[in-house]
Amino acid sequence: MREIYDALIIGAGAAGLFCAGSAAQAGLRVALLEHGPEPGRKILISGGGRCNFTNLDVSAKNFLGANPHFCKSALAGFTPYDFLALVGEAGIAWHEKTLGQLFCDDSARRIVEMLLARMNGAELHCGVRVETVTHDGRFRVETGKGVFQAKNLVVATGGLSIPKIGATDFAYRIARQFGHQLVTPRPALVPLSVEAAWIGALAGVAAPVTAQAGKVCFAESLLFTHRGLSGPAVLQISSYLTPGESFMVNFLPGTRLAEILPAAKRARPKAGLKSVLAEHLPARLAAHFAQAHPGNLADLPDQALRRLGDELNGFTFTPSGTEGFAKAEVTAGGVDTRGLNSRDCGSKTVPGLFFAGEALDVTGWLGGYNFQWAWASGHAAAKAIRERC
Template sequence: MREIYDALVIGGGAAGLFCAGSLAQAGQHVAVLEHGPEVGQKILISGGGRCNFTNLEVSAKNFLSQNPHFCKSALAGFTPFDFLALVGEAGIAWHEKTLGQLFCDGSARQIVDLLLARMGPTPPRCGVNIQAVAHDGNFRLETDKGTFRAQNLVVATGGLSIPKIGATDFAYRLARQFGHQVIPPRPALVPLTFEAEWISALAGVSAPVTAQAGKARFAESLLFTHRGLSGPAVLQISSHLAPGEGFNVDFRPGTRLEDALLAAKRARPKAGLKSVLAEHLPARLAAHFAEAHSGNLADLPDKSLRALGAQLNRFAFHPTGTEGFAKAEVTAGGVDTAGLNSRNCGSKTVPGLYFIGEAVDVTGWLGGYNFQWAWASAHAAAEGIKGAQQDGE
């Protein structure tokens, strides 16, 4: 008889490895199948090689989905402090950066080693290409390394972001095969592109800003690039933009610039606009916005100063596009949560089939939230598999 696993996990990323480890810790017979040459590749490149593995403040408001409530149960079932406990047990030193973001003091490799250690003596199988998946009471996977059978199948193959490390649409194809809908995938947490020459001319300039699109507001830094805009504030706002939509940037949060410019005119009428703007903005950015206004502040009408100040507090940007999945940190959209059980990320129609991590239509903010969704959704699926087996005994 062919060996039948309790569960097969497709995908050796954060969610897949964590789910497999949680099952192995409970004595389940589990295997991870990874099509790439090694596991944890996205973990290894994240956070500048130090892995922003979670965030101290995590709630449903930090995630985008067609169903904003779907992630609540999984997030409540496995919190950042639950993962921190594992980090502590593994002796991994960590530190907090801005806005609750947690990073390894050392290398992201420590997180991969933690995940592999939880799996016990059975290592992931890499370089496995799945050719067909069938369900006949158990799941049967035909691969170039033979046939695998399991009672449960966990799909943790991620989205389309960063194809150079092996991203594919496998999860979406498999979801559709089993009757699930897929929310159209799109790049998220991605740099934005512009055709305006003045933007590329400012490449390298960074400024603390507040970016806003609708109700979404992010107070972080903006970076001008040769192709457009990047930096945390822009990456964050990109996830909230539909194609063709624009957003606003406050280049001086907390300061009403029209009042500041008028006050400077009264106090220092002979000062140049560029030098005054440079007190509030990076020098090159100040020079750009001042170049259309010659002379001293005294030479400029109050109306013009008010208009310029108001513009800088609510500057409208209209991107022409994004840098695509190649530069996107994550993929928005994915397997429709309407077909999944929010308690365990299991299929409502195919018993034993689970979708977790980035493959699902749950997309976190920048700052460790997507890793926390990977851990939480993986834990939920593992608990679902263990619970279903106990119910069947």
């Protein structure tokens, strides 16, 4: 039997590592358990190996969940600039890519090393399989490597996305065990499947677009794949779609093609539609949309040109599904936040029980937002534990 810890944290991903470090920095006795062979595996593969560790512009508007206001308190308690200060102290060089997204100049491993250095004597146990969790005034966690006891328990084992690096439903099972409800988990920030032969024929083609579903609109790039659609704009919109729901893509944002094509016909009647479209679209995409209209612009009625222009400014896709948790960057849904305190992500009914990171029904946009939620929620839980101790 080991000592009784102030905080026992299960899951050495972004949220768990940060929570352990924040608690250890406060002088608490901390143990961090990880079922995989090493900590921070999702950090290491993120951002092409350079980790998009936060975003300069973070607010509740960048997150979705059944309660869109839940994340406000934790995000206010630990901001992107707080994390940047730690990055600076660790001497990690970084750069802004686009839309406020911050990446390491070097390797994502530098972020993991920084998080481990912050743990300040906290114990890290990898390759530990949790068998049972019980609570009788304190938490007792039985594992294949012995029993751990603690006054406080933080579950930071993430969601179901990317099972090849060890994602499981552990957090959801613990939540249910202690009386918490779940918002049905589903893949988010995930490529979409579209059952149309012409989509696969354009695999590899990318274009700047706006993607819109209802009132939500993202202006980023779209990528055609052999199975459907991907790229930042599509990943973003995927988090907001329900099964069977369509979304609209504007292939020429800021351009009224229904006006440009008839004007081009009058100015260059002998020009081919494909060549005119290729002035605005990738060549293969232009060829696809022009193939039903052979000949010169002079041969095409203005009405047909306007109709094609309107279609390209508002093309509707109806996905047949997604590529699932295997390709999803995060999990939407999770532990229902109605049962948690927004100040610290702690259980309203089980004192000392906390959830952090992706395990909760808080899902960020693509671009560093989910990492910022991991840092902020882990920090909030650690602060509350310090106050309890």
